[in-house]
Amino acid sequence: MEEGRPIFHQIAERIENDIISGSLPEEAQVPSTNEFATFYRINPATAAKGVNLLVDAGILYKKRGIGMFVNEGSREIILKGRRKQFEADYVRPLVLEARKLGIPESQLAEMISAITKEDIA
Amino acid sequence: MSPVVEVSGLTKRFGNLNAVDDVSFAVEENTIYGLLGRNGAGKTTLMQLLTGQDFATRGQIRVFGESPVEAARVLQNLCFIKESQKYPDEFMVKHVLKSAPWFFRNWDADFAERLVQDFRLPTDRRIKKLSRGQLSSVGVIVGLASRAPLTFFDEPYLGLDAVARQIFYDRLLEDYTQHPRTVILSTHLIDEVSNLLEHVLVIDEGRIIIDQNAEDLRMSATTVVGPRGAVDSFVASHSVVHREGVGGLASVTVEALSPAARQKATAAGLELSPVSLQQLIVRKTDTSTTEFEQSA
Numbered sequence: 001m002e003e004g005r006p007i008f009h010q011i012a013e014r015i016e017n018d019i020i021s022g023s024l025p026e027e028a029q030v031p032s033t034n035e036f037a038t039f040y041r042i043n044p045a046t047a048a049k050g051v052n053l054l055v056d057a058g059i060l061y062k063k064r065g066i067g068m069f070v071n072e073g074s075r076e077i078i079l080k081g082r083r084k085q086f087e088a089d090y091v092r093p094l095v096l097e098a099r100k101l102g103i104p105e106s107q108l109a110e111m112i113s114a115i116t117k118e119d120i121a
Numbered sequence: 122m123s124p125v126v127e128v129s130g131l132t133k134r135f136g137n138l139n140a141v142d143d144v145s146f147a148v149e150e151n152t153i154y155g156l157l158g159r160n161g162a163g164k165t166t167l168m169q170l171l172t173g174q175d176f177a178t179r180g181q182i183r184v185f186g187e188s189p190v191e192a193a194r195v196l197q198n199l200c201f202i203k204e205s206q207k208y209p210d211e212f213m214v215k216h217v218l219k220s221a222p223w224f225f226r227n228w229d230a231d232f233a234e235r236l237v238q239d240f241r242l243p244t245d246r247r248i249k250k251l252s253r254g255q256l257s258s259v260g261v262i263v264g265l266a267s268r269a270p271l272t273f274f275d276e277p278y279l280g281l282d283a284v285a286r287q288i289f290y291d292r293l294l295e296d297y298t299q300h301p302r303t304v305i306l307s308t309h310l311i312d313e314v315s316n317l318l319e320h321v322l323v324i325d326e327g328r329i330i331i332d333q334n335a336e337d338l339r340m341s342a343t344t345v346v347g348p349r350g351a352v353d354s355f356v357a358s359h360s361v362v363h364r365e366g367v368g369g370l371a372s373v374t375v376e377a378l379s380p381a382a383r384q385k386a387t388a389a390g391l392e393l394s395p396v397s398l399q400q401l402i403v404r405k406t407d408t409s410t411t412e413f414e415q416s417a
Contacts, residue, residue: 001316005395006340034298041290042316043153044298046336096387 007042011050016078019059019070026075030060030068125150125271125303126171131180133166140166142327143180148271151301153317155335157308158324159406164307165204167324168273172201184271197226200269202260204276208248215244217259225267232296233266239288253280261289268300275307286310290317311399315339321398325406335398342401343383346372347391355386363404374404 001007018024033051037044051068054060059074098108126148133141141163148154158164169175170182173189173196182188189195208217218237222228237244240258248256257278264274278286294317297304308314321338323331331338342362345352352371359375359382366372374396378386386393396404 006336007316008336037298038291038295040316041294043294043319043335045152045319046316049336092387100390 001040001042007046008050008053011036011040011042011047012053015051015054016059016082019075020078020082022075024070026070026072028070029066030070032067123150124148125185127181127183128171129181131167131170131182132178133163133170133175134178139327141170141177144324144327144329145180146322146329146332148303148305149320150303152303152319153297154303154305155308155311155314155318155321156305156324157311157321157402162324162406163327164324165275168201168275168305168307172196172199172273174201197224198270199273200225200264200267200271201273202264202275202277204279205256206260210249212248213244214242214246214248214251214259217248217263218244221263221267225269227268227270227300229266229268232268233262236262236265236292239292240285254282254285257281258285265289265292265296268296268302271303271305273305273307276309277306278308278310286313290314293317311402312397315398318398321402323402323405330405331402338401339398341377342374342396342404343378344372344374344394344396344400345386345391346370346394347389351389351391355389355391362401363407374401 001010015024015030019026024030030051031039033044033048036042036047036051040047051060055062055068057077059071059077060068061071062068095108098105124147126146128147129145131141131144132139144167156164156167166175170177171184171189173184173191176190184192184195185198187195189199214237218230218233221233222230240255240262242255242258242262246255248259251259257280261274261277261281264272264277278289281289290313293304306314306318315335318335321331321333321335322329333341345356347355347370349366349369349371352373356373356375359378361373361375363374364371378393383393
């Protein structure tokens with residue numbers, strides 16, 4: 001866990017990442033709050049808060065007496081939200097840092113296209 | 122949830138020092154609390170009052186609804202692990218473990234046995250002959266295996282190495298998930314325990330200055346760093362917790378920023394950084410400011 005950021009957000013984010021990567025497929029059972037707490041070494045109430053964030057967002061659902069499961073369509077919902085956040089979280093800091101270092105916009109665009117090509121090759 | 126501990130107007134006076142000064146708070150059931158503060162802030166005195174080991178000068182204490190002083194019904198549900206627990210001279214580790222069930226009705230001997238293995242504690246050794254760290258692990262084992270509904274750990278790990286401390290945190294958390302109870306952990310190693318805590322009490326000069334959910338507290342401050350002029354004009358409209366600087370650079374900790382305020386700060390070229398629980402508490406209990414403008 002990173003210091004300084006709300007831990008329950010980080011827990012929710014990690015579960016989301018597992019859903020995006022497919023290691024937690026739709027309709028799969030999610031580990032229990034206590035399992036999260038002992039694995040990440042955090043207070044169980046905090047882990048529960050993170051899980052509940054996803055229940056409220058409709059990404060997880062509870063089966064009474066059995067546990068927590070990944071809702072159908074969750075992956076799409078998460079991706080949509082993350083794409084919306086992408087500009088604020090990644091592009092804006094990138095542009096600001098480039099400006100600080102005096103990297104012109106055209107050069108920044110070149111860098112991006114070079115890296116993109118590298119990954120394809 | 123009903124409070125396990127209720128305190129109102131509690132004061133403990135030693136000579137002309139108020140070690141605990143007109144304190145009021147409640148402790149909720151099945152929650153892990155951090156009782157934090159500087160040396161001499163009043164942490165140990167407060168725990169001694171809550172466990173009936175000292176008399177209050179003024180005010181009221183209710184533990185499980187009763188005054189803890191000489192109350193057997195309350196005391197058998199309490200476990201208080203002190204920094205330096207005294208044992209009878211001839212006692213060996215095994216005698217401590219054998220006598221523990223007389224005092225703690227939820228004592229789990231198997232759990233204690235497993236902890237002895239984890240901490241590699243020699244049970245046939247006299248308490249007097251143990252190293253400082255081993256002595257601390259005896260306290261930790263008693264505190265965990267007693268499973269008391271209300272457990273106090275007062276700086277339980279003097280001399281414990283990093284591995285042993287991690288074992289303590291892990292076993293505490295595992296056992297707490299299986300057997301929920303109220304734990305009050307007093308420590309200076311705030312960074313190490315901050316993720317385990319659900320609620321934080323900070324005591325400073327005998328007064329409770331923070332009584333807050335740990336997650337809310339974590340989100341309650343941000344540090345703004347940048348050129349002095351820009352920082353000063355940005356923080357003018359915010360509540361400042363702490364301020365330091367060197368030369369033309371200022372670093373100011375302010376209370377929670379709205380998303381709009383964050384954007385404004387970033388646009389002004391200021392850097393925002395999160396504040397850890399430890400930093401936040403250091404800042405709230407350290408009234409000195411550090412300014413090095415003259416030396417620049």
